Amino acid sequence: MVAALAVTGCGSASRTDSPSGDAQQNQRKLVVWDWKSGEPAAADYIDKAKADFAERHPDVAVEFVAQPFDQYYTLLGTAIQASKGPDVMLFNGGGQIRDRVDALLPLDPYVAEDRSRLAGWEAFTKDGKVYAAPVTLQGHPIYYNKTLYEKAGLDPADPPRTWNEFVSGCAAIKKATGAACFALGNKEGIGIQFFLSGLGSGVLTPQEYDDWIAGKRDWTSPRVRRIFELWKEAGDKGLNSKGANSTAMFNDIFRVFETGEAAHIIGLMSDIAHWRDFEEFLPPDKIGVMQAPVVTDGSTPSLPYDGGIGYAVAKWTKAPELAADLVRSLTSTDALTTFYVKAGAIASDTTIDVGQAGPAVATITSEIKAGKPALHVALSSKTLDVMGRLSQQLLSGSTTVDEALEQLAASDRTG
Amino acid sequence: MPTGGPSPPARPADSERAGGAAVKQPGRRATRTATRQSFRRARAERLAPYVLVAPAVLIIVALRLWPLALGVNFSFTGDGELNGTAVGLGNYLELAGDPLFRTSMRNVGLLVLLLPLAVAIPGLLATFIYLRVPGHRVYRSVYFFPAVLSPVIVGAIFNLMLGYDGPLNSVLAVIGAGPVDWLGDPGIAMFTVTGVHVWATFGMALVVFLAGFSTLDASLLDAARVDGASLGRTIWHVIIPSLTRTIQFVFVTTMIGMLTSMFGLLFVMTSGGPEGTTYLPEYYIWHQQGQLNRPALASAASTVLFVVMLVVGLLQITLIRRAGRQD
Structure with missing residues (x-):
């Protein structure tokens, strides 16, 4: 099954219509790998992000491939070895992404506008470069x-x-x-x-x-x-x-x-x-x-917390700008608000209004600004x-x- | 091994057909043709067994021996940054120095020591059923029932039963005994898990014992009864000597079961803990490969486990051969 998934994954990876032409223009499809999009609680979040992206790029299709989490990094390892696979992929913050930055595109130029709106960047940063945009925050209140x-x-x-x-x-x-x-x-x-x-x-x-x-x-x-x-x-x-x-x-x-x-x-x-x-x-x-x-x-x-999960862009993608734009859609305030409301996840977006959810969430979000990475994650x-x-x-x-x-x-x- | 199997019956049938064909050819020319044909047939006959065993041999070589060789070869390479580079016996030395691996090997030793108990329980219960204790029909099915449950379900059931605030400790509290941390006390947990494993699997051994009893000479038992032998003496002097082969068979299969199929229980009940005291080589291999990303070290541990199993397997063959000679 793993092999089958890997093959499907690679097979459906993005291709350009003509290798010599302008790849950006011809890119018709972006493939995303994650383990979240298959969960019912995350369905609305993914729909919101897709809609946001479709508004700006109506001619580009986006395919989400939900992988089983226990096999995720094994499958990703195969894709990385082959330098072929999804354009955008989900990562856990910390060691999981830092071990694999060689296969990823630094996102700094694309996400500059989001830097102050989102929290949890440190977990996706290595040697001063950001490799993924945080979706959720994970910590230990x-x-x-x-x-x-x-x-x-x-x-x-x-x-x-x-x-x-x-x-x-x-x-x-x-x-x-x-x-x-x-x-x-x-x-x-x-x-x-x-x-x-x-x-x-x-x-x-x-x-x-x-x-x-x-x-x-x-x-x-x-x-x-x-x-x-x-x-x-x-x-x-x-x-x-x-x-x-x-x-x-x-x-x-x-x-x-x-x-x-x-x-x-x-x-x-x-x-x-x-x-x-x-x-x-x-x-x-x-x-x-x-x-x-x-x-x-x-x-x-x-408050000890780190970036929980975040979307990154593969180095081998033919359309880095499109892919980075998709990452931005996946971390837009609208999409993240939906994720927070439906799944109860503390999203990375610090501008989300959490007033309705009770005192516990209010306390957690108020402590995020002064929070630091968790000791054990290091x-x-x-x-x-x-x-x-x-x-x-x-x-x-x-x-x-x-x-x-x-x-x-x-x-x-x-x- | 099935390698020798197909060829002997093929031979007589083949030569019979060859003989029949030769008789039908009259004259010298026919005789020459027949000689040539029989020469060809003889060659075909010589090759036939190889062709016939080829699929089996190829499957064994391609799917068993070759991966085994690759695995052993892989165990001499490094992990992480050293991926693919030869490190000689580095992994094996690391295993020898790893207290966790040593614990897992010690636990294998412990299982060997507990083996007689694991065999005696189904043996004794089968004896009672054979001697027709009241309700023996019910017991026979009840005893076998756990054998159809998967280790994960058995583990989940006993997790609840043996929890610190679970029913067993509640019962103990009623009779005034202090609560026991069945799965959290490093001195007890391995015995708990082994006990649960025996509970979950002894039904199969029980069936084997009952099959063995069906070959028992009833007149011996009757004679013992006439002579007024006690139950203990009947078991010791009549039943055990008559069931030597069955007992040996159960010993070997129980041992293999303990070494290779306790992973599910360990995974669900203790996760190798507390303090790593319930690690078995299998669990160690899974942990190193899947959790700590050390596939080469896991290969080395697999190789060690393979050697241990090989020794057990050879012991099995020796035991069964010896039992065969006795008969």
């Missing part, structure tokens, strides 16, 4: 259950600002309602990633934070150490929901939060595990979003893998923070 806060006599409008306040608030909630502090699912070893990014800005200094993102990571720093100590402490002091190492992050743990068995969860902003998902059980006005509590002085809490997949297992060992007590940091430093050094 700390959600809290306002009903539990009220029951415990805490002010839901004024969530704790320091770690000590946070812990004593949790104790009050536990006493009043029996709910755990954090809903934590770490079966896949992903819990630590959300924890690191969700709370990291309350521990590291802004300088240390920026250095971490830039690749200058000091694993011996006392503040980095503090994050992993917090992880262990949270486990030892019973702040986490029970059975964290045997509960899956996707999607068992989100039920624990939704049903009020835990007061806080470090979740996602877009697609799943976000405010829209929680609304199934929690009314929108009972879901709050708080900034990371300050653990050590000198830290400035910020780590290699190998280091994340090691960190997942070490985090489970820290919770069960079979390793120490020092040993864990040593192994992480070693893994981070070798990439």
Whole structure:
């Protein structure tokens, strides 16, 4: 099936009518690869973008080929090897796109007008050049259950600002309602990633934070150490929901939060595990979003987020300007508003009015301007893998923070 | 191997036809023609087996051995930036130094140790059914039922059952025992998953045992009963010696099942965790290839797993041969 898809994909790739003629003029069809256009929630968004593009280029056909996500980068790899395939393609921000920029067209000259309207460009940038326009933003806000806060006599409008306040608030909630502090699912070893990014800005200094993102990571720093100590402490002091190492992050743990068995969860902003998902059980006005509590002085809490997904243009396309124009249509305010309304995704467009969606979304969007890239996104997949297992060992007590940091430093050094 | 199969029956039929044709040709000329013909036939006869086995051999070579050789060859190259460059034994050394791979090999050892238990359970239950315990007909179908479920479904069911706040722990709480983190405790998880695997697959072994029982000499059992032998002694002195071949067969098939078909359960129940304690080579290969983008390292791990399976397979052949000699 994979081979068949790859063949179809390559076969339907754009061609010009006459190779010697003006390619731009003769281009009749653009092919887009993604994994989103097949989803019902994204259908209206794609239609909107297509209509926007058709208005400006009525003679150009656009074909969306929805690939299965688990095969997506494998199929794309084949296309890249052959330098033949779609004109426009969807990417996850971060490593996935940075590993493949050799096959992509820098979009800087085409998207200059969109730079201030859209957020999340960093995740699609390498060596100062932008390779894709962000569609959604993905980040790790700390959600809290306002009903539990009220029951415990805490002010839901004024969530704790320091770690000590946070812990004593949790104790009050536990006493009043029996709910755990954090809903934590770490079966896949992903819990630590959300924890690191969700709370990291309350521990590291802004300088240390920026250095971490830039690749200058000091694993011996006392503040980095503090994050992993917090992880262990949270486990030892019973702040986490029970059975964290045997509960899956996707999607068992989100039920624990939704049903009020835990007061806080470090979740996602877009697609799943976000405010829209929680609304199934929690009314929108009972879901709050708080900034990371300050653990050590000198830290400035910020929302950790990155460009989620974005459309890029292939280097081999015969019509770079047309393709870049299609990317602009896919990131137009109209199209992104539809995506936000239908799928609940936090879109990259900062001008979208989110006033209707409840306080959680309003808080998230207000924090986007001051937000920074998430700490765990900067780590290699190998280091994340090691960190997942070490985090489970820290919770069960079979390793120490020092040993864990040593192994992480070693893994981070070798990439 | 089917290679020798088709040729022996082809031979007598062919020569018979050749003989018949020669008889019908009268005179010297006819004899010469017949000689030439029989010479041609003899050559055709010599070639026939090769032609007949060619499709099978080609399929095995093209679809099995050649990819295997490519895979082994690939395991000596690097990943990422070193893609395509020879790195010698680099991948194998990395495997030897990777605690995760060592854990997966240790777990293979653990499975071998748990093997007698996995064989004894269906063996004992089959004995009870054979001895017609009350309700044996019901048990026979009930025991086989899990064998038709896919590992993913079995895993999902037991994920719910064995969850930290799941029904099993609730029952334990009623009798006053503390909750057990069946899938989250590194010391317990591998045993849990193996137990579930045995639960899900023992029905097949049970059927094999029941088939073995049907060849058992009933008069021996009657004799034992007349002599007043206890159940334990009957099992030890009559049933086990009579079922040696069946037991050996079940041993080998259970072993192979454990080594090659636990991926689904691991994927659904533990994702290799907690702390990587439930990794098996198969899961390790999938993880390195698909998640960490290390296909060459995964090839090296596959090669190691292949060698392990080869050893198991050879043991199987030896065991079955020895059992055959005993008969």
